[in-house]
Structure formats: C-alpha cells, structure tokens
Amino acid sequence: MADTNENPKPARKRRKLSGRRKLAFIFVALLVGLLFSEGILQIGCLVSPTLNHTLRNDFPPTIDDPVLGVRPNPALRDHDAAGWRNPERLARADLVCIGDSQTYGTSCARDEAWPLVLGTQTGTSSYSMAYGGYGPAHYLALTPEALELKPKLLLVAVYAGNDLADSYTMVYEHNQMPELRNPDAAAVAAIEAEGNDYFAGWNELQNFVSPPANDEPSFRDQLSRWFRLYAVARTVKRALNADAEAAKQADPDRIEQKWQKRKALAAELGDGNKLFVYEQENVRTLLTPQARADAMNLNDAKIAEGLRISKQAFEGIIEKAGGHCTLAFVFIPTKENVFYAAAKAANNSLPAALEAVVADETRLWSELKTFLDDRSVPWIELLPALRAQVGDGQNPYLENWDGHPTGVGNAAMAKAISESPVVMKALAD
Secondary structure (H helix, E strand, C coil), X not given: CCCCCCCCCCCCCCCCCCHHHHHHHHHHHHHHHHHHHHHHHHHHHHHCHHHHHHHHXXXXXXXXXXXXXXXXXXXXXXXXXXXCCCCCCCCCCCEEEEECHHHHCCCCCHHHCHHHHHHHHHCCCEEEEECCCCCHHHHHHHHHHHHCCCCCEEEEEEECCCHHHHHHHHHHHCCCCHHHCCCCHHHHHHHHHHCCCCCHHHHHHHHHHCCCCCCCCCHHHHHHHXXXXXXXXXXHHHHHCHHHHXXXXXXXXXXXXXXXXXXXXXXXXXXXXXXXXXXXXXXXXXXXXXHHHHHCCCCCHHHHHHHHHHHXXXXXXXXXXXXXXXXXXXXXXXXXXXHHHHHHHHCCCCCHHHHHHHHHHHHHHHHHHHHHHCCCCCEEECHHHHHHHHHCCCCCECCCCCCCECHHHHHHHHHHHHCCXXXXXXXXX
C-alpha cells in the first residue's frame, strides 16, 4: 500500500510585510479609527445639544422663560436642573434667596456666593434663585417658585446699583409683567419722553475699558465646529492647563502690570467721574461713579418709575409670602458706597458723580426702609459689613472696575445676614 505522506506539499510561507507596508497599514488603521470616532462624535452632537455645546464651549447663558423673559441655562456648569446656581435642585429648602448678579455670585465660585455660604454658616439647606439683570419685578415673578420649596425664610436681595433700572427695563422695554405698568397712559408717555438712556454710560465705559472682540470665530473655533475630535482635544487641553492658567493669573508681577494698565486707563478718562482710582495700603480698586449714577438717578423719570414698580412688586411679594414663611429683604450696596467713607477720608474732594451715587443710594435705602417698616417687614443692611472690611485692610471686590463682591465680600455679607435676629429666629423655629 502506497505511503500517502510520501510527497507532502510544502508548507506555505507567510509573507513578511515590508517596513513601508507596515507603516501604510498602521496609517490606514489609524485613519479609519479617527474617521469612525469623528463620525460617532458628529452623530452624538446632532443628537445631543449638550455634547455639542460642551465641545464648542459655547453654551447659551440663558433659555427663554414665558414670565421672566429669560432664566439661566440648566446646561451651564454649576447650575442645577432648574437653571439656578446650586449643587442640585432641591425639593425643599430651609432658606431661599432671590436676587440678581450680586446674589448669583458673578465674581466668585458658586460655593463662595453668599446664599450657599449662609447655608453653611447656619447649618441649614440653602437655595439660590438669582441671575444677572434681574430686578424686583423678576423677584415677584420668582416668588411662587421659591415658595414651592416650602422655606422657613425667604430672603429677597435688593441691589441699589441697577435694580430700579432693571425693573423698568423688564416691564416697559421687554413687556414682561404688564400688571406692573403705570395705568395712566399720559404718565407713561411723559416718562418715556423725559427719561434718559440709563445704561448708556455703562455701555460706553465697557466699550472703552474692554473693547468688544471681533465677532468672527477664529480659525481654531472654526476647526472645532467642523471637526469634533479637534474640539475634544481643545477641551482636554483647557482642562489640563487650568491650574497653570490660574497660577499665571496669580503671578504678582502680572497682577501689578494689570493694575498699572488700569490706572493709566483711568487717567486717560480724566477727572475720576468715569473711573475713580482707590488705592490705600493693601486695598486698591476702580470705581465707576458716572455709569452707576446714571442707573440710579432718582430724579430721572424712568428710574423713578422703576422705584414705583419695585415698591409694587414688593407689595406682591409680601402678599404671596404671607403665612407661608418669614420674609426679609436684604439691602446690597454699590461698590461706590462701600468705598465712599474711606475715599472721603483719604481725599480732599471726590468726583461729583461719586457724591451723587451715594446721595441717591442713601435716599433709596431710606425710602425702602420706611416702606418696609410701615408693613412690619424686616430688612437687613449689608453696607456696614462691607465697609468694615475696607477699614480692616481687606478688599471685598476685585482690583478692576467690576462691582461684584469676591468670595471675601460674600463671606462678610453671609456673616452679617446670619447674625441678623430675624434670620436666627426664623431658622431656629
């Protein structure tokens, strides 16, 4: 019988890929992998607007609201599901705080804003409902939502700097809360004819100190929109460089250079009415007297109408909160008023606009205190606490023209509020 294995077929030799072919194979594999990943990301961005805005780093700050006009976007970092700047949306809260950017904490981290610091100091659950551009008319609209949390204490924070102007803007220019409009058509016509553009000075100043950037997206921004993998790479790079960027901003030489540049801008603007330099020992900053005076001139017809609207809104808040919780109003001063006493002590004369700001603010607080006292509603004034910081050599604000308190200033405000008898009693019950 023949041996079947007599002439076996030789084993096939595996071809070895040349170096060039290996490189070509690796290149093609990488290209396919990148194209596949890019495709997945493109589809993900179409399906998920949140992913799309995260990669492009361009979340819209607000969303439309039928009553408020706009409310903060819930998709923003540090915001809860309702859009407010809290770690999470609460079903109930011992303390609810309503306000504008001064309460939101524009110039500090979320956990440094006074509503959350106040919760920590008092050992209670605290919830913030605040956003920049809001005023007393907005606070009235927010009150029912605040009361849904069944708080022991509702704090309504009033900012002297622009709350009156913001109330007028909401009711007359944005056509929100029409029930707050003056029913006298002739009076409204006179107000609109006599009143000034109360934010014109502020916008002019901002355009000078921070000229608007080119609205056209940069080449890198365009690449981020076209190629999602590139957007991912930029997002990762930003995260990795965050600490280095923070260290760069904290460099003493850089801080000093910025301060000298700001002083030069103030000198270029002239007599201190537009930008006033405060520099005493360890505390230095810039004040914006004229822009602030324009937005709180009680002799201006629109601002006076804003005050009337605000008082009517406060009446509504008092009525809605009655029987549900303790209500108190918090008076937040302007940066100009906080530094006024120290500036007066250090200077023989002050700009006329700064004197006007303080005069109108003093008059405003006097009117509101009388208004609330007549209705047996408590109020808490924060001017002494912030002025005390300046007197102690601490700066409760940034060294630029920003009028929002820093974490240091917010801590002082929270402490002053926590020590108020009405707060201690309400939260102890």
